[in-house]
Amino acid sequence: MKALRRLFLIPALVITASVAVLMSATASAAWQPKKPIEFIIMAGTGGGADQIARLLQGLIEKKSLSPRPFIPINKPGGSGAEALRYLKDKAGDDHVVLVTLNSFYTTPIIQKNLGVDISQFTPIGRMALDTFLLWVNTDQKDITNLDNYVMKVKKAGKNWKVGGTGTGQEDSILTAMMESEFGYKVTYIPFPGGGTVAKNLIGKHIDSTVNNPAEQNEFYRAGKSKPIVQFTEERMQAFPDVPTARELGHDIVYYMQRSINGPPGMSKEAQDWYINLFKTLFNSEEWQKFCVEDGLTCDQWVAGNDLAAFHKEQAARHKALIEKVGAAAITGQ
C-alpha cells in the first residue's frame, strides 16, 4: 500500500514541480519587446525633447534595461502633428512610444482636422516638468530687465522677431501670453527645433526667444545669451539671480511636461513594462542630476492613470488658454 502511495506521489510531485516551473516561466516571460522600439520625438534635433530622448535612450542601453534598443526618431512636422498622427496610425503597436511636449495638448486643439484624440493614447509616465525663460543675445546691452525689454519691443513693433519651434508649440503660446499681457505684437518665426532657435539667437537672426534652459545653457555659460525673466512660480536653483514674471507683477507661469506615451490600444502588459522601465530611469542618479543641471523639475513620478488625469487637466487648461489669447494669436493668422 505504501509502495502504491509512493507510486502516486511521484507523478504528483512531478506535476506540481512542472506547474511551478511553468508558472515562474510565464511570470518572468511577462511582456518583453521583441524588436527595436521606435522612440518618437515630436520635435526637431537639438531641442529639449530631443536631448531628453537621446539621454534616456543612452541610459536604457547603459543600464541594459531593455533587451531591444530604443531608436530615437524625430517627427517635428506641423508642431508635432506628424508625430501625433503617426502614433495614432500605430494603434495597437507595442513597439512605439512618444516623448511629448505641450504641443501634445495644443496641436490637436488647433488642428481639428488632424483627427487625434490624446485621451486615446496609452499613458506611461511623466519624466519631468520643463521650465521657460526669456532670452536675448548678450550684445543687446540696453536690455537688462523686463521693463526695458518691453519698452524696446513696443518701439520695434512687428519688426521685433521672436524665434520659436512652431505655431502651437509652447513657446508660441508663451509668446502670445506675453503679447496679451504687455499689449504689443511681434513677428513669430518658426524653426525646426529649439537648438536651431538658439543658434539663430546667437547669430542675431532673431531678437529674442523663450527657450528651455537646456537649449540655452551652453551659450549662457559662454556669455553669448542672457536670461531676462523666468516663467516659474519660484526662482530656480540654476538661475538664482533671474526674477520670475510673478515677482514683477505679471502673472505668467508656464510649464511643459515631458512625458512618455504609447499609441492607442497598447497592451496592458507592455504598458506595465514601459512604466516599470521609465520609473527606474526617473529614479536613477543620472536622470536626477540632469534635471538639476537643466532646470527641470523632477520631484514627483506620475504614471499610468494618474498621468491620464494630469493630461486631461492640462488639455482643459490649454484649451482655456488658447481661447483667451485666441488661436489666431498663436497660429499668426
Place this chain on the structure above:
Amino acid sequence: METILVSLGGGLAEAVQPLNLTMIIIGCVIGLLVGAMPGLGSVNGVAILLPITFLVPPNAAIIFLAAIYYGAMYGGAISSITLGIPGASTAVATVFDGRPLAQQGHADKALTAAATASFIGGTISVVLFTLFAPPLAEFALRFGPPEEFALMVLAFATFIGLGGDDIPKTIFSILIGLVLATIGLDIISGKPRLIFFDVSGFLHGINFLVLAIGIYGIGEMLWTLEQTKGQVIVHKVQTSFRAMFRNIRDVKHYAGTTTLGSILGYFVGTLPAAGATPASLMSYGLAKTFSKNPDSFGKGNVAGVAAPEAANNAASTGSMLPMITLGIPGSPTTAILLGGMIIWGLRPGPLLFSEHPDFVWGLIGSLYIANLFTLLINLAFIPVFVRVLTMPFTILAPIIFTLCIVGGYAPTQTMHDVWLMFVFGLAGYLLRKLNYPVAPAVLAIVLGPLAELSLRQSLLASQGDAMIFLERPISATCIALAVALMLYPSVRRLLERRKRAAATE
C-alpha cells in the same frame, strides 16, 4: 598656430593608442558594410552600436562612432556603383556616373575614384577643421534663413545651368521634384498638403531615399531588362594591382573637381540646415557645369563619381563642427553622436574646446587616422566588390530587387513607402524612355523643403520684403553666383559659336 600643432600632435598620439586604433579599424569596417547596405545607412549603424560604446572610455567611444560614420560615407558609394542602388542618401549623386561606368566594365575605376576622392575630401576637410574650427563656427552662425535660402538657389542653379541637357526638360524635372517635396504637413502651419486619396502615409511626406531607390534601383532594372531583352550579359572586369595604381594615379585628371568638391562639401556640411546630401548634389552640379566636357556626365565620367564622393566625406567632417561648437547636429548621424556625448557627460557647446581639449583633439586626430585606414581597407576590398558584377543579370536582378525593397522599407518601416518606391521605379523608367533627366527631380526633393522653410522664414522676418535676400552680404553673394551659374552655359555656348564662326571665316 603652434598651439594648434601641439594639440593636434596630442590628438594624433591619442588616436594611435592601441585601444583607439583598434576601435578605428573595427569602426571603419563596420561603417563600410553598413554604408554599402541599402537602407541601413550610418544613422542606424551608429544608433545600434551606441550601447557598445559604454564599455570603453568616452574618447574611444566617440572615435569608434566617428569611424563608423566615416566608413559609411565610403561604403555608400559601393552599392551605388556596383548595383546602381544608392546605399545612403549621401551617395545618390554617385549613382549618376558610377552606374554607367560599372556597366561599361569600369567598376574598378569608379570604385577607386570614389575611394580616392573620399580620402582627399576627408583629408582637406579635416585640415580645414583643424586650422579654422572656431572662426568657421562663427561664420556658420552668420547663416540665418536668408543665407540658407540663397544657398539653396545656388544649389538649384548648379543643376539648371547645365549645358548640353534639354533645359525645358530639366526644369520640368525640377518642378516634379518640388511638387513631390510639398507633400505632407505644411512646415509652418502644420496643415496637411496633397494627401492623395486621404492615405495617411502621405502625411509623413515623400522620403527622398524612396524616390532615389525607386528611380535608380527599380527603374534602372526595368531599363536593363528592356535593353538586353532578357539576354544574359556578364560584365568583364579585370582587377590587378597595376590597374589599381593606374586608377589612383588618374586622380590628377580630376584633382580640381575633387578639391572644389571637398571645400564646398566642408562648408555646406558646417551649416546645420544642410548636410552631406545637398553638398554631394551641389558638388556634382558644379563639376558638370565647369567640365570641359559636360555632355559626358551621366554617361560615365569618372569626375562625376569623384565630385560627390569628395563632397560627402568632407561634409561629414564639416557637420561635426556645429555639433561640437554649437551643440546642433548637422546631420541625423551627428544627432546620435550628440546624444552619446551627453551620456558621457560632455556637453557640446562653445566651451567644449576649452573645457575638454583632450576629447576634441582626440576626435580630430582620429579623423586623420580613420581616413587613411578607410582608404586602405576600401582599396583592399575593391576586387571583391567588383566580383559582384561578374554575376549574370538573371541572378543579379533578383538581388537588386530584394535590396530595393529592403532599402525602401527600412527608413520609415511602412509598406506604404515600398509601394511608392515601385511607382517611382515605373515613373523613372518612363521618364528615362522619354529622355527626361531624373537627377534634377532628386535634387529638388532634397532641397525643396529646405528652400521652402528658409524662404518663408526670411519673408516672415522681413514682413514680406524680398529685398532681404539682396541686402545681406552673404546671401547677395550667393544669389549673384547663382545668376552667374545659370547664365554661364549660354554665355559659353555663345563664345564658342563666335569662336567657331571666327575660325571658319
